[in-house]
Amino acid sequence: MSLAPFKVLLFDCYGTLIDWETGMLENFKPLLEQSSAPDRAKLFEVVGPIENKTQDDDPTALYSDVLTKVYSKTAKKLNLQATDAQAQAYGNSVPSWPAFPDSSKALKRLSDAGLKLVILSNVDNKSFEGSRKRLEDGYSFDAIYTAEKIGSYKPSLRNFDYAIENIKKDFGLEKEDILIVANSKYHDIQPGHKKNLKSAWIDRAKAHMGVEAYKDVKPDYQFQSMDEFATAIIKDKS
Incomplete structure:
Protein backbone atom coordinates (compact mmCIF):
# COMPACT_ATOMS: atom_id res chain seq x y z
CA MET A 1 0.00 0.00 0.00
CA TRP A 97 15.73 13.34 27.38
CA PRO A 98 17.79 12.54 24.25
CA ALA A 99 16.52 12.37 20.70
CA PHE A 100 16.90 9.12 18.81
CA PRO A 101 19.95 9.46 16.53
CA ASP A 102 17.91 9.25 13.32
CA SER A 103 15.08 11.62 14.27
CA SER A 104 16.33 15.06 13.27
CA LYS A 105 17.81 14.12 9.90
CA ALA A 106 14.73 12.12 8.93
CA LEU A 107 12.44 14.99 9.90
CA LYS A 108 14.50 17.40 7.79
CA ARG A 109 14.20 15.07 4.78
CA LEU A 110 10.44 14.81 5.27
CA SER A 111 10.08 18.57 5.57
CA ASP A 112 12.19 19.13 2.45
CA ALA A 113 9.89 16.70 0.61
CA GLY A 114 6.96 19.04 1.29
CA LEU A 115 5.22 17.01 3.98
CA LYS A 116 3.52 18.80 6.87
CA LEU A 117 5.08 17.80 10.19
CA VAL A 118 2.67 17.97 13.13
CA ILE A 119 3.32 16.99 16.75
CA LEU A 120 0.50 15.46 18.84
CA SER A 121 2.10 14.83 22.21
CA ASN A 122 1.31 14.12 25.85
CA VAL A 123 3.46 16.97 27.12
CA ASP A 124 3.27 20.49 28.50
CA ASN A 125 4.39 23.44 26.40
CA LYS A 126 7.45 24.34 28.46
CA SER A 127 8.84 20.79 28.55
CA PHE A 128 8.37 20.38 24.81
CA GLU A 129 10.45 23.46 24.05
CA GLY A 130 13.52 21.59 25.32
CA SER A 131 12.74 18.62 23.09
CA ARG A 132 12.06 20.89 20.16
CA LYS A 133 15.59 22.25 20.35
CA ARG A 134 16.92 18.70 20.06
CA LEU A 135 14.81 17.92 16.99
CA GLU A 136 14.54 21.05 14.84
CA ASP A 137 17.67 21.48 12.72
CA GLY A 138 17.17 23.17 9.38
CA TYR A 139 13.38 22.83 9.46
CA SER A 140 10.47 23.65 11.79
CA PHE A 141 7.40 21.71 12.82
CA ASP A 142 4.31 23.01 11.04
CA ALA A 143 2.09 22.66 14.10
CA ILE A 144 2.42 21.48 17.69
CA TYR A 145 -0.58 20.16 19.60
CA THR A 146 0.28 19.41 23.23
CA ALA A 147 -1.81 17.89 25.99
CA GLU A 148 -1.64 21.27 27.73
CA LYS A 149 -3.23 23.00 24.72
CA ILE A 150 -5.89 20.33 24.28
CA GLY A 151 -6.72 19.75 27.94
CA SER A 152 -6.47 15.97 27.83
CA TYR A 153 -4.00 13.15 27.26
CA LYS A 154 -3.84 10.48 24.60
CA PRO A 155 -5.30 7.91 24.15
CA SER A 156 -8.36 10.15 24.60
CA LEU A 157 -10.09 10.45 21.24
CA ARG A 158 -10.53 14.13 22.07
CA ASN A 159 -6.86 14.65 21.23
CA PHE A 160 -7.26 13.10 17.79
CA ASP A 161 -10.44 15.09 17.12
CA TYR A 162 -8.47 18.23 18.01
CA ALA A 163 -5.69 17.28 15.58
CA ILE A 164 -8.09 16.47 12.75
CA GLU A 165 -10.05 19.70 13.22
CA ASN A 166 -6.97 21.92 13.47
CA ILE A 167 -5.19 20.31 10.53
CA LYS A 168 -8.26 21.10 8.42
CA LYS A 169 -8.41 24.65 9.80
CA ASP A 170 -4.66 25.36 9.54
CA PHE A 171 -3.82 23.57 6.28
CA GLY A 172 -7.12 22.83 4.55
CA LEU A 173 -6.36 19.11 4.64
CA GLU A 174 -8.67 16.20 5.42
CA LYS A 175 -8.49 13.14 7.65
CA GLU A 176 -7.53 11.02 4.63
CA ASP A 177 -4.40 13.15 4.18
CA ILE A 178 -3.13 12.34 7.70
CA LEU A 179 -0.75 9.52 8.66
CA ILE A 180 -0.01 8.84 12.32
CA VAL A 181 3.70 8.12 12.84
CA ALA A 182 4.30 6.66 16.28
CA ASN A 183 5.89 4.01 18.45
CA SER A 184 3.18 3.71 21.09
CA LYS A 185 0.34 1.43 20.13
CA TYR A 186 -1.53 2.34 23.31
CA HIS A 187 -1.31 6.13 22.99
CA ASP A 188 -1.43 6.52 19.20
CA ILE A 189 -1.94 3.55 16.88
CA GLN A 190 -4.97 2.03 18.62
CA PRO A 191 -6.95 5.24 19.28
CA GLY A 192 -6.00 6.56 15.85
CA HIS A 193 -7.62 3.54 14.25
CA LYS A 194 -10.81 4.28 16.19
CA LYS A 195 -10.86 7.62 14.33
CA ASN A 196 -10.13 5.85 11.01
CA LEU A 197 -6.64 7.33 10.79
CA LYS A 198 -3.94 5.28 9.06
CA SER A 199 -0.75 4.63 11.02
CA ALA A 200 2.93 3.91 10.55
CA TRP A 201 4.55 2.16 13.50
CA ILE A 202 8.19 3.00 14.21
CA ASP A 203 9.49 -0.15 15.92
CA ARG A 204 12.04 1.26 18.34
CA ALA A 205 14.24 -1.53 19.70
CA LYS A 206 13.52 -2.55 23.31
CA ALA A 207 10.61 -0.11 23.62
CA HIS A 208 8.30 -1.20 26.41
CA MET A 209 5.82 1.49 27.40
CA GLY A 210 2.74 1.54 25.21
CA VAL A 211 4.13 -1.33 23.13
CA GLU A 212 4.86 -4.54 25.02
CA ALA A 213 1.29 -5.15 26.21
CA TYR A 214 -0.26 -4.23 22.85
CA LYS A 215 1.26 -6.72 20.42
CA ASP A 216 -2.19 -7.53 19.03
CA VAL A 217 -2.62 -3.94 17.78
CA LYS A 218 -1.63 -3.94 14.11
CA PRO A 219 -0.47 -0.77 12.32
CA ASP A 220 -1.08 -0.14 8.64
CA TYR A 221 2.65 0.23 7.99
CA GLN A 222 5.72 -0.79 9.98
CA PHE A 223 9.30 0.50 9.90
CA GLN A 224 12.42 -0.20 11.94
CA SER A 225 13.55 3.42 12.07
CA MET A 226 12.64 6.97 11.17
CA ASP A 227 15.26 6.82 8.42
CA GLU A 228 13.59 3.78 6.85
CA PHE A 229 10.19 5.47 7.05
CA ALA A 230 11.45 8.71 5.48
CA THR A 231 13.09 6.81 2.62
CA ALA A 232 9.90 4.84 1.95
CA ILE A 233 7.45 7.75 1.85
CA ILE A 234 9.78 9.99 -0.16
CA LYS A 235 10.24 7.18 -2.70
CA ASP A 236 6.47 6.61 -2.96
CA LYS A 237 5.84 10.33 -3.48
CA SER A 238 8.56 10.78 -6.11
Missing part, protein backbone atom coordinates in the same frame (compact mmCIF):
# COMPACT_ATOMS: atom_id res chain seq x y z
CA SER A 2 1.58 3.23 -1.18
CA LEU A 3 2.40 6.09 1.20
CA ALA A 4 2.02 8.63 -1.62
CA PRO A 5 -1.47 9.93 -0.67
CA PHE A 6 -0.42 11.25 2.74
CA LYS A 7 0.34 14.95 3.11
CA VAL A 8 0.42 15.39 6.90
CA LEU A 9 2.51 13.32 9.30
CA LEU A 10 1.02 13.34 12.80
CA PHE A 11 3.93 12.48 15.08
CA ASP A 12 4.00 11.15 18.56
CA CYS A 13 7.13 12.66 20.11
CA TYR A 14 8.14 10.70 23.20
CA GLY A 15 9.11 7.15 22.32
CA THR A 16 9.11 7.94 18.60
CA LEU A 17 11.38 10.97 18.12
CA ILE A 18 12.67 11.41 21.67
CA ASP A 19 14.09 8.38 23.50
CA TRP A 20 11.91 8.77 26.57
CA GLU A 21 12.76 5.41 28.14
CA THR A 22 16.48 6.23 28.15
CA GLY A 23 15.67 9.67 29.55
CA MET A 24 13.47 8.17 32.23
CA LEU A 25 16.07 5.58 33.24
CA GLU A 26 18.70 8.29 33.67
CA ASN A 27 16.40 10.23 35.97
CA PHE A 28 15.23 7.17 37.88
CA LYS A 29 18.83 6.51 38.98
CA PRO A 30 18.21 7.40 42.65
CA LEU A 31 15.68 4.55 42.73
CA LEU A 32 17.56 2.13 40.49
CA GLU A 33 20.71 2.40 42.60
CA GLN A 34 18.90 0.97 45.62
CA SER A 35 19.57 -2.70 46.40
CA SER A 36 16.00 -3.90 45.82
CA ALA A 37 15.48 -1.97 42.57
CA PRO A 38 13.96 -3.83 39.60
CA ASP A 39 15.42 -4.28 36.13
CA ARG A 40 14.42 -2.08 33.17
CA ALA A 41 11.50 -4.23 32.02
CA LYS A 42 9.99 -4.51 35.48
CA LEU A 43 10.41 -0.78 36.11
CA PHE A 44 8.47 0.11 32.96
CA GLU A 45 5.80 -2.50 33.74
CA VAL A 46 5.17 -0.46 36.88
CA VAL A 47 5.71 3.05 35.50
CA GLY A 48 3.47 2.72 32.44
CA PRO A 49 0.16 2.00 34.22
CA ILE A 50 0.96 4.54 36.95
CA GLU A 51 1.56 7.28 34.38
CA ASN A 52 -1.57 6.37 32.42
CA LYS A 53 -3.76 6.44 35.53
CA THR A 54 -2.25 9.70 36.77
CA GLN A 55 -3.10 11.31 33.42
CA ASP A 56 -6.60 9.82 33.46
CA ASP A 57 -7.22 11.09 36.99
CA ASP A 58 -6.35 14.69 36.07
CA PRO A 59 -6.37 15.25 32.29
CA THR A 60 -5.60 18.96 32.65
CA ALA A 61 -2.49 18.49 34.82
CA LEU A 62 0.80 19.63 33.31
CA TYR A 63 2.98 16.72 32.21
CA SER A 64 5.80 17.92 34.46
CA ASP A 65 3.43 17.64 37.43
CA VAL A 66 2.26 14.22 36.25
CA LEU A 67 5.86 13.00 36.17
CA THR A 68 6.54 14.32 39.67
CA LYS A 69 3.64 12.24 40.97
CA VAL A 70 4.67 9.22 38.90
CA TYR A 71 8.13 9.19 40.50
CA SER A 72 6.72 9.18 44.03
CA LYS A 73 4.03 6.61 43.21
CA THR A 74 6.57 4.34 41.50
CA ALA A 75 8.88 4.45 44.51
CA LYS A 76 6.00 3.58 46.81
CA LYS A 77 4.82 0.72 44.58
CA LEU A 78 8.33 -0.76 44.49
CA ASN A 79 9.02 -0.14 48.20
CA LEU A 80 11.93 2.17 47.39
CA GLN A 81 13.00 5.39 49.09
CA ALA A 82 12.35 8.70 47.31
CA THR A 83 12.61 12.35 48.27
CA ASP A 84 10.43 15.24 47.13
CA ALA A 85 13.48 16.81 45.49
CA GLN A 86 14.11 13.67 43.44
CA ALA A 87 10.48 13.55 42.36
CA GLN A 88 10.59 17.21 41.33
CA ALA A 89 13.81 16.67 39.39
CA TYR A 90 12.16 13.81 37.51
CA GLY A 91 9.18 16.03 36.76
CA ASN A 92 11.48 18.65 35.23
CA SER A 93 13.61 16.16 33.29
CA VAL A 94 11.84 16.06 29.91
CA PRO A 95 14.11 18.65 28.22
CA SER A 96 17.12 16.45 29.06
Whole structure:
Protein backbone atom coordinates (compact mmCIF):
# COMPACT_ATOMS: atom_id res chain seq x y z
CA MET A 1 0.00 0.00 0.00
CA SER A 2 1.58 3.23 -1.18
CA LEU A 3 2.40 6.09 1.20
CA ALA A 4 2.02 8.63 -1.62
CA PRO A 5 -1.47 9.93 -0.67
CA PHE A 6 -0.42 11.25 2.74
CA LYS A 7 0.34 14.95 3.11
CA VAL A 8 0.42 15.39 6.90
CA LEU A 9 2.51 13.32 9.30
CA LEU A 10 1.02 13.34 12.80
CA PHE A 11 3.93 12.48 15.08
CA ASP A 12 4.00 11.15 18.56
CA CYS A 13 7.13 12.66 20.11
CA TYR A 14 8.14 10.70 23.20
CA GLY A 15 9.11 7.15 22.32
CA THR A 16 9.11 7.94 18.60
CA LEU A 17 11.38 10.97 18.12
CA ILE A 18 12.67 11.41 21.67
CA ASP A 19 14.09 8.38 23.50
CA TRP A 20 11.91 8.77 26.57
CA GLU A 21 12.76 5.41 28.14
CA THR A 22 16.48 6.23 28.15
CA GLY A 23 15.67 9.67 29.55
CA MET A 24 13.47 8.17 32.23
CA LEU A 25 16.07 5.58 33.24
CA GLU A 26 18.70 8.29 33.67
CA ASN A 27 16.40 10.23 35.97
CA PHE A 28 15.23 7.17 37.88
CA LYS A 29 18.83 6.51 38.98
CA PRO A 30 18.21 7.40 42.65
CA LEU A 31 15.68 4.55 42.73
CA LEU A 32 17.56 2.13 40.49
CA GLU A 33 20.71 2.40 42.60
CA GLN A 34 18.90 0.97 45.62
CA SER A 35 19.57 -2.70 46.40
CA SER A 36 16.00 -3.90 45.82
CA ALA A 37 15.48 -1.97 42.57
CA PRO A 38 13.96 -3.83 39.60
CA ASP A 39 15.42 -4.28 36.13
CA ARG A 40 14.42 -2.08 33.17
CA ALA A 41 11.50 -4.23 32.02
CA LYS A 42 9.99 -4.51 35.48
CA LEU A 43 10.41 -0.78 36.11
CA PHE A 44 8.47 0.11 32.96
CA GLU A 45 5.80 -2.50 33.74
CA VAL A 46 5.17 -0.46 36.88
CA VAL A 47 5.71 3.05 35.50
CA GLY A 48 3.47 2.72 32.44
CA PRO A 49 0.16 2.00 34.22
CA ILE A 50 0.96 4.54 36.95
CA GLU A 51 1.56 7.28 34.38
CA ASN A 52 -1.57 6.37 32.42
CA LYS A 53 -3.76 6.44 35.53
CA THR A 54 -2.25 9.70 36.77
CA GLN A 55 -3.10 11.31 33.42
CA ASP A 56 -6.60 9.82 33.46
CA ASP A 57 -7.22 11.09 36.99
CA ASP A 58 -6.35 14.69 36.07
CA PRO A 59 -6.37 15.25 32.29
CA THR A 60 -5.60 18.96 32.65
CA ALA A 61 -2.49 18.49 34.82
CA LEU A 62 0.80 19.63 33.31
CA TYR A 63 2.98 16.72 32.21
CA SER A 64 5.80 17.92 34.46
CA ASP A 65 3.43 17.64 37.43
CA VAL A 66 2.26 14.22 36.25
CA LEU A 67 5.86 13.00 36.17
CA THR A 68 6.54 14.32 39.67
CA LYS A 69 3.64 12.24 40.97
CA VAL A 70 4.67 9.22 38.90
CA TYR A 71 8.13 9.19 40.50
CA SER A 72 6.72 9.18 44.03
CA LYS A 73 4.03 6.61 43.21
CA THR A 74 6.57 4.34 41.50
CA ALA A 75 8.88 4.45 44.51
CA LYS A 76 6.00 3.58 46.81
CA LYS A 77 4.82 0.72 44.58
CA LEU A 78 8.33 -0.76 44.49
CA ASN A 79 9.02 -0.14 48.20
CA LEU A 80 11.93 2.17 47.39
CA GLN A 81 13.00 5.39 49.09
CA ALA A 82 12.35 8.70 47.31
CA THR A 83 12.61 12.35 48.27
CA ASP A 84 10.43 15.24 47.13
CA ALA A 85 13.48 16.81 45.49
CA GLN A 86 14.11 13.67 43.44
CA ALA A 87 10.48 13.55 42.36
CA GLN A 88 10.59 17.21 41.33
CA ALA A 89 13.81 16.67 39.39
CA TYR A 90 12.16 13.81 37.51
CA GLY A 91 9.18 16.03 36.76
CA ASN A 92 11.48 18.65 35.23
CA SER A 93 13.61 16.16 33.29
CA VAL A 94 11.84 16.06 29.91
CA PRO A 95 14.11 18.65 28.22
CA SER A 96 17.12 16.45 29.06
CA TRP A 97 15.73 13.34 27.38
CA PRO A 98 17.79 12.54 24.25
CA ALA A 99 16.52 12.37 20.70
CA PHE A 100 16.90 9.12 18.81
CA PRO A 101 19.95 9.46 16.53
CA ASP A 102 17.91 9.25 13.32
CA SER A 103 15.08 11.62 14.27
CA SER A 104 16.33 15.06 13.27
CA LYS A 105 17.81 14.12 9.90
CA ALA A 106 14.73 12.12 8.93
CA LEU A 107 12.44 14.99 9.90
CA LYS A 108 14.50 17.40 7.79
CA ARG A 109 14.20 15.07 4.78
CA LEU A 110 10.44 14.81 5.27
CA SER A 111 10.08 18.57 5.57
CA ASP A 112 12.19 19.13 2.45
CA ALA A 113 9.89 16.70 0.61
CA GLY A 114 6.96 19.04 1.29
CA LEU A 115 5.22 17.01 3.98
CA LYS A 116 3.52 18.80 6.87
CA LEU A 117 5.08 17.80 10.19
CA VAL A 118 2.67 17.97 13.13
CA ILE A 119 3.32 16.99 16.75
CA LEU A 120 0.50 15.46 18.84
CA SER A 121 2.10 14.83 22.21
CA ASN A 122 1.31 14.12 25.85
CA VAL A 123 3.46 16.97 27.12
CA ASP A 124 3.27 20.49 28.50
CA ASN A 125 4.39 23.44 26.40
CA LYS A 126 7.45 24.34 28.46
CA SER A 127 8.84 20.79 28.55
CA PHE A 128 8.37 20.38 24.81
CA GLU A 129 10.45 23.46 24.05
CA GLY A 130 13.52 21.59 25.32
CA SER A 131 12.74 18.62 23.09
CA ARG A 132 12.06 20.89 20.16
CA LYS A 133 15.59 22.25 20.35
CA ARG A 134 16.92 18.70 20.06
CA LEU A 135 14.81 17.92 16.99
CA GLU A 136 14.54 21.05 14.84
CA ASP A 137 17.67 21.48 12.72
CA GLY A 138 17.17 23.17 9.38
CA TYR A 139 13.38 22.83 9.46
CA SER A 140 10.47 23.65 11.79
CA PHE A 141 7.40 21.71 12.82
CA ASP A 142 4.31 23.01 11.04
CA ALA A 143 2.09 22.66 14.10
CA ILE A 144 2.42 21.48 17.69
CA TYR A 145 -0.58 20.16 19.60
CA THR A 146 0.28 19.41 23.23
CA ALA A 147 -1.81 17.89 25.99
CA GLU A 148 -1.64 21.27 27.73
CA LYS A 149 -3.23 23.00 24.72
CA ILE A 150 -5.89 20.33 24.28
CA GLY A 151 -6.72 19.75 27.94
CA SER A 152 -6.47 15.97 27.83
CA TYR A 153 -4.00 13.15 27.26
CA LYS A 154 -3.84 10.48 24.60
CA PRO A 155 -5.30 7.91 24.15
CA SER A 156 -8.36 10.15 24.60
CA LEU A 157 -10.09 10.45 21.24
CA ARG A 158 -10.53 14.13 22.07
CA ASN A 159 -6.86 14.65 21.23
CA PHE A 160 -7.26 13.10 17.79
CA ASP A 161 -10.44 15.09 17.12
CA TYR A 162 -8.47 18.23 18.01
CA ALA A 163 -5.69 17.28 15.58
CA ILE A 164 -8.09 16.47 12.75
CA GLU A 165 -10.05 19.70 13.22
CA ASN A 166 -6.97 21.92 13.47
CA ILE A 167 -5.19 20.31 10.53
CA LYS A 168 -8.26 21.10 8.42
CA LYS A 169 -8.41 24.65 9.80
CA ASP A 170 -4.66 25.36 9.54
CA PHE A 171 -3.82 23.57 6.28
CA GLY A 172 -7.12 22.83 4.55
CA LEU A 173 -6.36 19.11 4.64
CA GLU A 174 -8.67 16.20 5.42
CA LYS A 175 -8.49 13.14 7.65
CA GLU A 176 -7.53 11.02 4.63
CA ASP A 177 -4.40 13.15 4.18
CA ILE A 178 -3.13 12.34 7.70
CA LEU A 179 -0.75 9.52 8.66
CA ILE A 180 -0.01 8.84 12.32
CA VAL A 181 3.70 8.12 12.84
CA ALA A 182 4.30 6.66 16.28
CA ASN A 183 5.89 4.01 18.45
CA SER A 184 3.18 3.71 21.09
CA LYS A 185 0.34 1.43 20.13
CA TYR A 186 -1.53 2.34 23.31
CA HIS A 187 -1.31 6.13 22.99
CA ASP A 188 -1.43 6.52 19.20
CA ILE A 189 -1.94 3.55 16.88
CA GLN A 190 -4.97 2.03 18.62
CA PRO A 191 -6.95 5.24 19.28
CA GLY A 192 -6.00 6.56 15.85
CA HIS A 193 -7.62 3.54 14.25
CA LYS A 194 -10.81 4.28 16.19
CA LYS A 195 -10.86 7.62 14.33
CA ASN A 196 -10.13 5.85 11.01
CA LEU A 197 -6.64 7.33 10.79
CA LYS A 198 -3.94 5.28 9.06
CA SER A 199 -0.75 4.63 11.02
CA ALA A 200 2.93 3.91 10.55
CA TRP A 201 4.55 2.16 13.50
CA ILE A 202 8.19 3.00 14.21
CA ASP A 203 9.49 -0.15 15.92
CA ARG A 204 12.04 1.26 18.34
CA ALA A 205 14.24 -1.53 19.70
CA LYS A 206 13.52 -2.55 23.31
CA ALA A 207 10.61 -0.11 23.62
CA HIS A 208 8.30 -1.20 26.41
CA MET A 209 5.82 1.49 27.40
CA GLY A 210 2.74 1.54 25.21
CA VAL A 211 4.13 -1.33 23.13
CA GLU A 212 4.86 -4.54 25.02
CA ALA A 213 1.29 -5.15 26.21
CA TYR A 214 -0.26 -4.23 22.85
CA LYS A 215 1.26 -6.72 20.42
CA ASP A 216 -2.19 -7.53 19.03
CA VAL A 217 -2.62 -3.94 17.78
CA LYS A 218 -1.63 -3.94 14.11
CA PRO A 219 -0.47 -0.77 12.32
CA ASP A 220 -1.08 -0.14 8.64
CA TYR A 221 2.65 0.23 7.99
CA GLN A 222 5.72 -0.79 9.98
CA PHE A 223 9.30 0.50 9.90
CA GLN A 224 12.42 -0.20 11.94
CA SER A 225 13.55 3.42 12.07
CA MET A 226 12.64 6.97 11.17
CA ASP A 227 15.26 6.82 8.42
CA GLU A 228 13.59 3.78 6.85
CA PHE A 229 10.19 5.47 7.05
CA ALA A 230 11.45 8.71 5.48
CA THR A 231 13.09 6.81 2.62
CA ALA A 232 9.90 4.84 1.95
CA ILE A 233 7.45 7.75 1.85
CA ILE A 234 9.78 9.99 -0.16
CA LYS A 235 10.24 7.18 -2.70
CA ASP A 236 6.47 6.61 -2.96
CA LYS A 237 5.84 10.33 -3.48
CA SER A 238 8.56 10.78 -6.11
